Amino acid sequence: MERIPILKIGDVLLVSIQVDLEDHSVLALQEDLAEKISATGASGVVIDISAVEIVDSFIGRMFATIASLSRLFDADTVVVGMRPAVAITLVELGLTLGDVRTALNLERGMEILEGLTATRRGTPGANGVPGLARR
Template sequence: MERIPILKIGDVLLASIQVDLQDRDVLALQEDLAEKITATGAHGVILDISAVDIVDSFIGRMFATIASTSRLFDAHTVVVGMRPAVAITLVELGLTLGEVRTALDLEKGLAILAELGERAPR
């Protein structure tokens, strides 16, 4: 199993998913992100899913679970690059991403996290 790389950009972690996701990949990503947030003190997580063609109900729920886990470690999550077919599939499955924010691309995702960081009490 190949792990999804997680890059640190300032106080943001970027996980760019470039492979078709299997259940075990998403579970490993959740664990890896929790460890990286704890180790780095990151305040933001971006999940770039621009290369993801297909999602099922488990993977859709795991995106929301990853965001919830990140919030427990004081990090906001933004999902970027969602393709229209993926969005339609999530709606057809009746899934919501909870409090997960979305953005069209990485630049807009970083802007959302920067804005959230400015609003956070210090």
């Protein structure tokens, strides 16, 4: 079974899904990510799904579960790069991603996490205002 790589960039973990998702690979990702957040103390997770073409109800629910798990470790999650067909499928299945934040691309996702981290610390974000990232 091929594992999905998890890269550390500063205090953010980047998960770039470049393979077709199957139930066992998503479950493995959930475990790997929990271990990596715990080991690194990461404050944020970006899950890039721009290469994902198809999702089912199980995989959709697992994204929400991964975000909840990340929050338990005090890390925020942003899903980036969702294709229109994937978004339509999630809506048609009646799935929501819970409190998972989404962004069109990786750059915007990183800005969102920067703003959330700044808010948590009470420090200025990219544009000098706590919690607000530059657009």
